Amino acid sequence: MSTLETFDVVIAGAGPTGLTLANLLGLYGVRTLLLEQNKATVGEPRAVSIDDESLRSLQMVGLAEIALAQMSPGYGSVYLDPKRRPFAAVHPVIEEYGWTKRNAFRQPVLEATLAEGAAARPSVDMRFEAVVSDHVDDGAGVTIKVSQPGRDYEVRAAYFVGCDGGRSRTRRAIGATLGGSSFEEKWLILDTVGTTDPTRETHVFSDPYRPALSLPGPNRTRRYEIRLRPGEDAAEMETEAKARELIAWYGGDPSVEIERRVVYNFQARVADIWRRGRVFLCGDAAHLTPPFAGQGMNAGLRDVSNLAWKLHAVLSGRIGEGLLDTYQIERRDHAWGMIEYAITMGIVISPHHRLRAWATRLLFRAMGLVPTWKDWLVQMKFKPKPRFDAGFLIPGGKLPGTMFPQPRIEVAAGDIRRLDSLLGSGFSALVCAADPGALWNQVGPQVPALFQDAVVGIRPELIAFGPTPFAHPMLRDVTGGTFRAIAPLTQAVVLLRPDRYVAAVLTPENAASLGPLLAKMLDATFAGIAPVMQKAA
Numbered sequence: 297m298s299t300l301e302t303f304d305v306v307i308a309g310a311g312p313t314g315l316t317l318a319n320l321l322g323l324y325g326v327r328t329l330l331l332e333q334n335k336a337t338v339g340e341p342r343a344v345s346i347d348d349e350s351l352r353s354l355q356m357v358g359l360a361e362i363a364l365a366q367m368s369p370g371y372g373s374v375y376l377d378p379k380r381r382p383f384a385a386v387h388p389v390i391e392e393y394g395w396t397k398r399n400a401f402r403q404p405v406l407e408a409t410l411a412e413g414a415a416a417r418p419s420v421d422m423r424f425e426a427v428v429s430d431h432v433d434d435g436a437g438v439t440i441k442v443s444q445p446g447r448d449y450e451v452r453a454a455y456f457v458g459c460d461g462g463r464s465r466t467r468r469a470i471g472a473t474l475g476g477s478s479f480e481e482k483w484l485i486l487d488t489v490g491t492t493d494p495t496r497e498t499h500v501f502s503d504p505y506r507p508a509l510s511l512p513g514p515n516r517t518r519r520y521e522i523r524l525r526p527g528e529d530a531a532e533m534e535t536e537a538k539a540r541e542l543i544a545w546y547g548g549d550p551s552v553e554i555e556r557r558v559v560y561n562f563q564a565r566v567a568d569i570w571r572r573g574r575v576f577l578c579g580d581a582a583h584l585t586p587p588f589a590g591q592g593m594n595a596g597l598r599d600v601s602n603l604a605w606k607l608h609a610v611l612s613g614r615i616g617e618g619l620l621d622t623y624q625i626e627r628r629d630h631a632w633g634m635i636e637y638a639i640t641m642g643i644v645i646s647p648h649h650r651l652r653a654w655a656t657r658l659l660f661r662a663m664g665l666v667p668t669w670k671d672w673l674v675q676m677k678f679k680p681k682p683r684f685d686a687g688f689l690i691p692g693g694k695l696p697g698t699m700f701p702q703p704r705i706e707v708a709a710g711d712i713r714r715l716d717s718l719l720g721s722g723f724s725a726l727v728c729a730a731d732p733g734a735l736w737n738q739v740g741p742q743v744p745a746l747f748q749d750a751v752v753g754i755r756p757e758l759i760a761f762g763p764t765p766f767a768h769p770m771l772r773d774v775t776g777g778t779f780r781a782i783a784p785l786t787q788a789v790v791l792l793r794p795d796r797y798v799a800a801v802l803t804p805e806n807a808a809s810l811g812p813l814l815a816k817m818l819d820a821t822f823a824g825i826a827p828v829m830q831k832a833a
């Protein structure tokens with residue numbers, strides 16, 4: 297009889313991806329082992345910008361406010377031409393998903409917060425100086441080999457997740473390969489502390505000679521990212537003298553303390569396989585992106601927000617195992633879309649040719665003259681939306697497969713909160729109507745129990761609070777965000793997955809026909825829900 301320690305899920309790698317996954321699994325009470333080869337979480341600042349979708353994931357595990365207190369929230373960017381004249385500005389103020397879109401942070405600080413969060417979860421065991429050296433998936437489970445100082449041992453898990461970064465051992469072991477674009481550029485990264493430069497926005501020096509970004513961080517830190525010119529030697533560029541010369545060239549404080557000088561080789565790649573049997577890839581193990589859109593870590597957090605609830609739903613027997621096939625289907629195309637978006641951003645940020653740079657500036661200046669185009673730019677509406685068109689969803693209309701917005705909602709007169717804080721960590725049904733009780737009477741019988749972890753009624757902003765015949769909490773759409781989202785419908789029951797993506801939208805007209813499809817979705821055979829089968833084939 298096996299005496300191996302057993303877990304539901306073992307994770308390799310305690311970077312932001314593995315740590316967030318451990319937090320999410322811990323939230324669901326999944327027995328999780330997190331193994332990290334280093335002595336502690338990362339000490340070097342890498343990612344510097346975290347987005348609203350990631351903050352929403354942190355909100356789920358109760359860490360958004362703690363993390364946000366350590367950040368500089370809601371900053372923008374100013375794009376400068378070679379003569380340092382601004383030609384475009386981005387400063388989003390819309391909080392569609394409940395949080396500010398661009399937030400400056402320090403990766404080591406966030407990782408420490410995530411590690412504390414995971415350590416506080418009783419079902420999570422975290423081990424440092426623990427190298428995963430091998431794994432074997434025998435179909436019934438996965439045996440993982442671990443080396444810690446003074447002992448080598450094996451553990452057993454139902455599922456194994458490789459969050460082990462760009463050089464992922466797990467990726468190699470499952471036979472996945474990185475493909476994608478031939479994009480490759482060398483950039484010098486300079487991290488400074490105690491800066492006297494008060495600029496609050498990112499400065500983008502869109503200069504074909506030597507493009508660069510100067511990014512303000514929390515607590516008087518500042519990051520410079522500077523593209524190397526052809527033939528420049530990385531070692532020479534990393535010297536302190538060169539770093540000071542470059543900081544001065546970009547108008548920074550030349551005597552500032554430089555914490556780190558390192559040349560990175562940025563790539564744009566995505567793995568062909570994200571799951572083999574009981575083994576999954578998440579984060580940089582599955583995709584590598586140039587940081588122009590600040591999306592590498594954010595993409596990893598999207599991966600684990602997608603996977604965590606699925607592992608829990610399958611482990612607890614609530615949904616059939618076929619659900620796990622939807623992970624790659626839902627995530628891979630979107631991850632690649634974000635990489636393409638980063639490459640496009642790179643063309644604007646770091647042009648290679650003077651003529652193209654000039655044409656880009658001309659276009660941006662012209663856009664600034666047309667209010668809708670300016671709004672598109674300033675509010676970052678060019679960023680690809682979080683959405684997929686196949687997976688654990690019933691297609692139809694604009695909402696299924698999209699992340700539902702997170703408007704502020706009125707709970708009682710004057711008590712206004714973020715929507716998610718009223719939904720818990722499971723599935724939910726938003727009954728949006730002037731009379732949610734009447735709509736629920738018509739549509740509720742078709743809503744599977746799975747989606748009734750939380751049922752809330754949401755009434756339009758103009759309907760006053762008052763006694764209503766509805767057995768669930770009644771909320772008011774005080775900002776109009778919910779009814780804007782379901783428009784042109786004026787009433788609908790929106791079924792949300794735990795990651796706040798829309799699984800289906802029911803109305804009195806379609807409820808009877810969607811009922812049987814929803815039942816199929818729960819056993820995760822998906823027969824008859826065409827797009828899933830097409831993509832899985």
Ligand SMILES: Cc1cc2nc3c(=O)[nH]c(=O)nc-3n(C[C@H](O)[C@H](O)[C@H](O)COP(=O)(O)OP(=O)(O)OC[C@H]3O[C@@H](n4cnc5c(N)ncnc54)[C@H](O)[C@@H]3O)c2cc1C
Pocket residue numbers: 308309310311312313314331332333334338342343344345346426427428429459460461462464465485560578579580581587589590591592593594595596
């Ligand atoms: C200069 C720069 C700027 C960036 N800016 C941004 C930004 O602004 N926004 C953004 O979203 N992203 C940004 N990124 C990307 C971001 O830093 C990465 O995408 C993110 O760190 C990936 O997280 P991860 O957890 O997937 O991998 P990692 O952070 O690489 O973590 C992997 C972990 O796995 C561990 N590990 C590896 N192998 C094993 C093993 N066999 N056993 C046990 N442990 C193992 C490693 O020690 C490591 O701790 C930037 C990156 C760079 C380099």
